[in-house]
Amino acid sequence: MTGFATRQVHARAATSDGGAPDAAPSGRVTPRATPVYLTAGFEFEQWEQAGGHFGAGEGFAYTRTGNPTTAAVEQRIAALEGGTDALFVASGQAAVTVALLGLVAAGQRVLAASSLYEGTRGLLLENLPRLGIEADFVDDAADPAAWERAIRPETRVLFLESIPNARNDLPDLAAVADVAHAHGLALVVDNTLATPYLLRPIEHGADVVVHSASKFLAGHGSVLGGVVVDSGTFDAAASGALYPHLVAPSRTGGPSVAERHGGRARLAYLRETVAPRFGPTPSPLNAFLVGQGIETLSLRVARQSASALEIARWLAFRPEVVSVDYSGLDSSPSYALAKRYLPDGQGSVFTFTLRGGAPAARAFVEAVEVVTHMTHIGDVRSLVLHPESTSHVLRTPDERAAVGVYPGTLRLSIGVEDLPDLIEDLERGLLAAGRAAGGADDSSEADDTRGADDFRKETP
Known part of the structure; x- marks a missing residue:
């Protein structure tokens, strides 16, 4: 294969008669594209x-x-x-x-x-x-x-x-x-x-x-x-x-x-x-x-998944972030299943939750410039959405909590942009979220303080 x-x-x-559905009728030109x-x-x-x-x-x-x-x-x-x-x-x-x-x-x-x-x-x-x-x-x-x-x-x-x-x-x-x-x-x-x-x-x-x-x-x-x-x-x-x-x-x-x-x-x-x-x-x-x-599915998904894993790891060490729900992290309850079923990548859509609740989430969304605020996933562009006020707005607080949606939860769909640019933009959002939550810029307290410049050095 x-x-x-x-x-x-x-x-x-193969179709039921063994033919190809996009074959041109006899005697006509045969285009290469469908x-x-x-x-x-x-x-x-x-x-x-x-x-x-x-x-x-x-x-x-x-x-x-x-x-x-x-x-x-x-x-x-x-x-x-x-x-x-x-x-x-x-x-x-x-x-x-x-x-x-x-x-x-x-x-x-x-x-x-x-x-x-x-x-x-x-x-x-x-x-x-x-x-x-x-x-x-x-x-x-x-x-x-x-x-x-x-x-x-x-x-x-x-x-x-x-x-x-x-x-x-x-x-x-x-x-x-x-x-x-x-x-x-x-x-x-x-x-x-x-x-x-x-x-x-x-x-x-x-x-x-x-x-x-x-x-x-x-x-x-x-x-x-x-x-x-x-x-x-x-x-x-x-x-x-x-x-x-x-x-x-x-x-x-x-x-x-x-x-x-x-x-x-x-x-x-x-x-x-x-x-x-x-x-x-x-x-x-x-x-x-x-x-x-x-025709370009594998190229996009491989890049998106690789970037998502790096971003999830980076977010997990940020002081503004309470939790990251991504099966590619070894801290995830689904990590063993991810290694079994998703060895080539764990996808590029996941949630993370900010300290400071909805005000922090709003500040993050309004601060980012590369990541687009919209209701969609799987795009070549990176996207962000606040589930509590959008997709899950009709659920009760208890129902939202049961599926991991809190006031500070944001959903990311990672696109194909350069990873250092995404990190720089997400860092911009996190700093704004930290200020909205009432804290100063305390990113130096994180265990991993890599920023965009560090990712630029690591990215060919």
């Missing part, structure tokens, strides 16, 4: 073509049900994640929603880790219950016994994030997968923060992987997109009774989804039934831009 960087530029997962098919629909060249599409799903007819540009990006992501197929949708939130709606129905339940992106948590607590789907939560995602105890007869999905946003309290993926499979249940993993460069959950037993492609896959903060990747391991004999919509005959008495698609039944159901009817259709131009971003 070729290396990851080669695959992110060249890989194509063409953008910016069209609502496609002409049928023969009478039989229309029937073949609507009867067997052959070819392309309407962008809501499929587009060559989108299909090329789907197959690239599936290949990088080690899946058999993928479905590209309009946003990461749409990817989570579509994946879950393909597995759970009214009267059934989702079992999720407590450390989740707030949009996903809101979906589980407020939106899905209106459809009769309830959620349960596991506080210690690294404890397989906790997952086992929380499973109910109505549970159909176990859901977690490979790197939780943004507390970094890592789950034990393989152990949770074993628990899920012992009950015939699907494990769905949001791999947005790790990306397939750092971690491929399917290799550790995940059944379905979702991404907010708006983040690291696209990489430049310019477009929205989401993707669902399936492992292709649906076992109708072992799990069919739990997912009858995949094994029952069609409403016209035809073969079931599992009979037509075998192990790919989960993704096929999403593509045929869930996504086109709920309608989270992505723009082909957005798919193209995500595909462009993927």
